[in-house]
Amino acid sequence: MTGPPRRREPRVRDSEPxxxxxxxxxxxxxxxxxxxxxxxxxANEDTLRLSVEWIPRFTLTEVTPDTVWIPRSxxxxxxxxxxxxxxxxxxxxxxxxxxxxxxxxEPLFRNSLYLLVNLGLGAVTGFVFYAxxxxxYPVREVGMVTALIAANSIVISFSxxxxxxxxxxxxxxxxxxRPLLDASVTYIAISGLVVSTxxxxxxxxxxxxxxxYLTLQVLFLCGGVVASLKAVGEVALISQRSAGKVLGxxxxxxxxxxxxxxxxxxxxxxxAYLSQxxxxxxxxxxxxxxxxxxxxxxxxxxxxxxxxxxxWKLSFGGYVTGVVGxxxxxxxxxxxxxxxxxxxxxYWSIAMLFANFVFMSSSAVSQALLPExxxxxxxxIQLINRTVRVMxxxxxPAAVLIFFLAxxxxxxxxxxxxxxxxxxxxxxxxxxxxxxxxxxxGAPLFFAKQIWTSFLANLVNAVVVLGLAATWARSVTDxxxxxxxxxxxxxxxxxxxxxxxxxxxxxxxxxST
Numbered sequence: 001m002t003g004p005p006r007r008r009e010p011r012v013r014d015s016e017p018x019x020x021x022x023x024x025x026x027x028x029x030x031x032x033x034x035x036x037x038x039x040x041x042x043a044n045e046d047t048l049r050l051s052v053e054w055i056p057r058f059t060l061t062e063v064t065p066d067t068v069w070i071p072r073s074x075x076x077x078x079x080x081x082x083x084x085x086x087x088x089x090x091x092x093x094x095x096x097x098x099x100x101x102x103x104x105x106e107p108l109f110r111n112s113l114y115l116l117v118n119l120g121l122g123a124v125t126g127f128v129f130y131a132x133x134x135x136x137y138p139v140r141e142v143g144m145v146t147a148l149i150a151a152n153s154i155v156i157s158f159s160x161x162x163x164x165x166x167x168x169x170x171x172x173x174x175x176x177x178r179p180l181l182d183a184s185v186t187y188i189a190i191s192g193l194v195v196s197t198x199x200x201x202x203x204x205x206x207x208x209x210x211x212x213y214l215t216l217q218v219l220f221l222c223g224g225v226v227a228s229l230k231a232v233g234e235v236a237l238i239s240q241r242s243a244g245k246v247l248g249x250x251x252x253x254x255x256x257x258x259x260x261x262x263x264x265x266x267x268x269x270x271x272a273y274l275s276q277x278x279x280x281x282x283x284x285x286x287x288x289x290x291x292x293x294x295x296x297x298x299x300x301x302x303x304x305x306x307x308x309x310x311x312w313k314l315s316f317g318g319y320v321t322g323v324v325g326x327x328x329x330x331x332x333x334x335x336x337x338x339x340x341x342x343x344x345x346x347y348w349s350i351a352m353l354f355a356n357f358v359f360m361s362s363s364a365v366s367q368a369l370l371p372e373x374x375x376x377x378x379x380x381i382q383l384i385n386r387t388v389r390v391m392x393x394x395x396x397p398a399a400v401l402i403f404f405l406a407x408x409x410x411x412x413x414x415x416x417x418x419x420x421x422x423x424x425x426x427x428x429x430x431x432x433x434x435x436x437x438x439x440x441x442g443a444p445l446f447f448a449k450q451i452w453t454s455f456l457a458n459l460v461n462a463v464v465v466l467g468l469a470a471t472w473a474r475s476v477t478d479x480x481x482x483x484x485x486x487x488x489x490x491x492x493x494x495x496x497x498x499x500x501x502x503x504x505x506x507x508x509x510x511x512s513t
Contacts, residue, residue, distance in 0.1 A: 117247055160231065185299040195224065
């Protein structure tokens with residue numbers, strides 16, 4: 001018979017006093033065999049620590065206690081730890097259940113996962129939507145609808161007014177969110193209408209698809225406003241850490257987007273585009289229903305000054321930074337086709353298609369981090385550390401997978417595509433890891449409102465990437481190397497600035513860690 005096992009105390013920093021919340025015996029086993037379950041409140045407001053503490057008379061084999069995290073406001077879930085199995089057999093707790101209880105209740109991971117699924121759902125249903133259009137409508141009408149949807153994307157980009165940056169930064173910490181929501185919805189509705197009207201009046205903006213079609217022009221104006229409002233509603237929900245509700249809206253939009261084309265086959269281009277507008281309208285309605293539920297307030301159209309000082313300055317900085325940051329992706333296809341030819345241009349588009357899987361995973365995690373840090377200023381460094389871990393289970397596996405499967409992922413497009421893109425995809429997969437690092441390094445600058453440092457980094461990145469591609473690149477692989485070099489310069493600038501910011505702000509950003 002062995003002696004009582006050694007008890008391992010939970011790891012708690014000296015600055016984190018614990019308070020016992022509850023103690024109860026586990027289910028199963030006799031008096032000499034039952035461990036105690038103790039839940040302890042750690043200084044972090046959002047979590048409780050659940051640990052197994054062994055009674056001295058317990059004589060089975062030594063069991064190493066696991067630690068899981070649960071919401072502070074919730075109860076200890078039965079599946080969090082396999083107490084019955086531990087009490088009867090002295091075996092380790094079920095690690096899968098512990099992992100699920102920890103990560104499933106981690107807001108940063110959960111919202112990142114929702115956003116990743118949302119991006120994947122949009123990509124898959126978008127592909128199926130265009131496949132349906134190709135089978136239900138003539139080629140000419142499909143081409144016109146494609147141009148209209150692309151024009152809608154222009155409207156969303158230019159009508160955003162940088163609110164996707166300022167809302168995420170300011171809304172979580174606003175004492176009264178209602179005036180900010182009302183003003184945001186009003187200005188986005190106006191800007192969406194103005195930009196949509198500009199697209200209608202400038203024939204080249206829509207590829208002359210709208211010229212001479214009054215009913216289509218009216219539908220496009222409505223679609224532009226609806227899409228802009230839906231976009232700002234999504235930003236508001238993400239800012240309030242409700243990414244799951246954005247996913248719910250996308251599910252509704254996706255289902256209707258695939259159903260409506262069958263109903264309007266006789267209406268030609270108008271019917272095909274109407275399918276997209278109605279699906280977007282349904283998604284927007286769901287978004288605003290969720291906004292009302294989350295805020296207990298129905299956003300109203302009220303034209304008045306923004307209730308937060310410096311809002312427009314922050315919005316403008318975010319808007320300009322985003323535009324400059326997107327220049328390489330927008331201009332490189334033009335440089336490639338002009339400098340390397342149509343064949344290399346096709347290879348580049350396929351290489352970027354797969355690289356975007358890595359880029360999107362990093363973007364989703366970053367979108368989840370920013371509102372978390374804005375809402376919890378004293379936990380920002382802790383949240384950044386968690387983000388690194390989340391990136392390791394999302395972006396890192398995606399990059400490794402794309403890197404090693406590079407010779408095969410493009411085979412569905414043809415053997416020549418696989419040969420022409422393999423090296424470029426590998427280089428872009430490595431770039432994806434640097435993109436993840438840039439998102440992490442940019443977070444402290446975002447929290448500190450140092451938007452112009454991010455602007456400088458994006459500007460240098462754009463100059464380096466486009467300059468190398470326009471003067472040095474001779475193949476798709478060379479263009480990918482240009483992209484990689486640009487990311488290296490980006491992370492050097494952002495990383496240096498982030499180090500300075502964290503060093504200065506660590507006392508206020510570390511108080512709850």
